[in-house]
Amino acid sequence: KFRAVRAAPDKISEKVEESIKNAQETCAGDPTSGECVAAWDEVEELSAAASHARDKKKDSDPLEDYCKDNPETLECKTFDD
Amino acid sequence: MAACTVYSTQSLRTNISIPTSSSSKTHLGFNQKQVVFYTTSKKSRTNNNKRYLITCKAGDSQTIVIGLAADSGCGKSTFMRRLTSVFGGAAEPPKGGNPDSNTLISDTTTVICLDDYHSLDRTGRKEKGVTALDPRANDFDLMYQQVKAIKDGISVEKPIYNHVTGLLDPPELIKPPKILVIEGLHPMYDSRVRDLLDFSIYLDISNEVKFAWKIQRDMAERGHSLESIKASIEARKPDFDAFIDPQKQYADAVIEVLPTQLIPDDNEGKILRVRLIQKEGVKYFSPVYLFDEGSTISWIPCGRKLTCSYPGIKFFYGPDTYFGNEVSVVEMDGQFDRLDELIYVESHLSNLSSKFYGEVTQQMLKHADFPGSNNGTGLFQTIVGLKIRDLFEQIVASRAETPVGAAKA
Numbered sequence: 466k467f468r469a470v471r472a473a474p475d476k477i478s479e480k481v482e483e484s485i486k487n488a489q490e491t492c493a494g495d496p497t498s499g500e501c502v503a504a505w506d507e508v509e510e511l512s513a514a515a516s517h518a519r520d521k522k523k524d525s526d527p528l529e530d531y532c533k534d535n536p537e538t539l540e541c542k543t544f545d546d
Numbered sequence: 547m548a549a550c551t552v553y554s555t556q557s558l559r560t561n562i563s564i565p566t567s568s569s570s571k572t573h574l575g576f577n578q579k580q581v582v583f584y585t586t587s588k589k590s591r592t593n594n595n596k597r598y599l600i601t602c603k604a605g606d607s608q609t610i611v612i613g614l615a616a617d618s619g620c621g622k623s624t625f626m627r628r629l630t631s632v633f634g635g636a637a638e639p640p641k642g643g644n645p646d647s648n649t650l651i652s653d654t655t656t657v658i659c660l661d662d663y664h665s666l667d668r669t670g671r672k673e674k675g676v677t678a679l680d681p682r683a684n685d686f687d688l689m690y691q692q693v694k695a696i697k698d699g700i701s702v703e704k705p706i707y708n709h710v711t712g713l714l715d716p717p718e719l720i721k722p723p724k725i726l727v728i729e730g731l732h733p734m735y736d737s738r739v740r741d742l743l744d745f746s747i748y749l750d751i752s753n754e755v756k757f758a759w760k761i762q763r764d765m766a767e768r769g770h771s772l773e774s775i776k777a778s779i780e781a782r783k784p785d786f787d788a789f790i791d792p793q794k795q796y797a798d799a800v801i802e803v804l805p806t807q808l809i810p811d812d813n814e815g816k817i818l819r820v821r822l823i824q825k826e827g828v829k830y831f832s833p834v835y836l837f838d839e840g841s842t843i844s845w846i847p848c849g850r851k852l853t854c855s856y857p858g859i860k861f862f863y864g865p866d867t868y869f870g871n872e873v874s875v876v877e878m879d880g881q882f883d884r885l886d887e888l889i890y891v892e893s894h895l896s897n898l899s900s901k902f903y904g905e906v907t908q909q910m911l912k913h914a915d916f917p918g919s920n921n922g923t924g925l926f927q928t929i930v931g932l933k934i935r936d937l938f939e940q941i942v943a944s945r946a947e948t949p950v951g952a953a954k955a
Contacts, residue, residue, distance in 0.1 A: 506677035
């Protein structure tokens with residue numbers, strides 16, 4: 466049984482890279498223009514999203530994930546008393 | 547007796563309505579929490595569905611609203627996890643909904659992210675040349691209407707701003723919780739929204755620390771360099787200073803994070819000086835103090851009774867003024883190495899609103915893996931969490947009392 470894994474983190478990483486390049490180009494002409502500021506704001510938003518995605522990935526424990534779906538298996542059974 | 551309100555609203559797409567400013571109110575004697583029904587006028591052939599939403603509140607069921615303001619990447623989510631943990635139960639995204647939803651729901655608390663009230667999506671902001679910090683990129687009318695509706699016990703269909711795609715996704719249903727937390731860049735910007743808040747917190751991260759944190763967060767990311775991190779902070783700074791920073795004057799509690807003074811010229815951002823600035827005279831909120839309320843005290847707990855490693859821990863407590871308001875400040879500089887230090891510190895703080903001795907330490911231990919658990923950020927966030935629980939319980943108790951008193955009189 467497979468679970469769909471969202472490949473978001475990699476995709477976000479690419480977007481971050483792209484947005485940084487874009488911001489550097491936009492700001493080459495006028496570093497105080499609205500477009501430049503908005504471009505760097507986009508970098509910040511994507512960087513924050515990437516970091517949240519990384520944290521989510523890091524927090525997940527392979528055994529815990531497996532046990533969420535298969536609580537009846539030998540390695541997952543827990544008894545309260 | 548329960549008080550009921552009937553809202554009639556026109557032509558809405560979905561099952562539950564958002565009350566608009568043109569809602570008309572009628573009072574009925576229903577007992578149900580919420581009833582929704584439609585009447586379709588058959589005379590006109592247009593799709594003119596008129597509908598009524600009835601909400602009834604028992605005296606104590608009104609939602610309490612808390613505002614948390616901070617810049618992106620400044621630890622709002624860690625604070626939120628500490629806060630929901632104080633109330634018990636884990637906060638999770640709504641089940642079965644949009645996987646990119648920003649909302650967190652636990653038994654008592656619902657946390658909504660104010661980015662969901664962006665009026666311009668990522669492309670829209672780029673075209674107009676405005677940042678997400680700019681009020682023009684946010685819909686404060688909708689924010690006010692929906693927060694007000696939830697406070698009044700009415701479910702709303704709230705938009706979802708998708709941080710991955712930068713688009714506004716279809717809305718999700720938010721039911722009124724016991725405690726609603728609105729977190730984001732502008733919870734205290736609009737005076738109407740501000741007046742709805744029962745308590746407000748501002749996370750104030752100094753520029754040096756912000757820079758250090760973002761380096762830790764972003765340096766591993768492809769494409770990022772010291773220059774790009776610096777450029778991003780600098781570019782957003784004018785808007786931050788103009789629209790976000792001024793909100794701190796309205797906050798009931800400000801958590802200020804500064805570089806340490808224990809190590810000269812430290813710029814690693816690992817050891818922090820954290821100040822909890824608490825407004826005096828706020829109803830249901832009595833500030834935490836060290837040893838003696840109202841005195842000015844500097845305290846180094848390290849000595850014969852407690853061994854601390856370099857650079858040690860230093861506390862400060864005292865009265866101050868902050869934007870013309872009377873405040874009490876508790877400050878901690880340095881970091882904990884071991885648990886016994888924290889329980890020692892906790893036993894010397896008063897007015898913590900904890901339910902048993904050692905609750906602060908226990909809460910901190912529960913989340914030892916969260917960022918800031920070994921310094922003042924985690925300590926003060928946990929304390930503010932306990933303060934909010936206390937505030938919530940006092941408000942509920944006072945509401946339960948009032949109708950009884952009124953009936954007797």
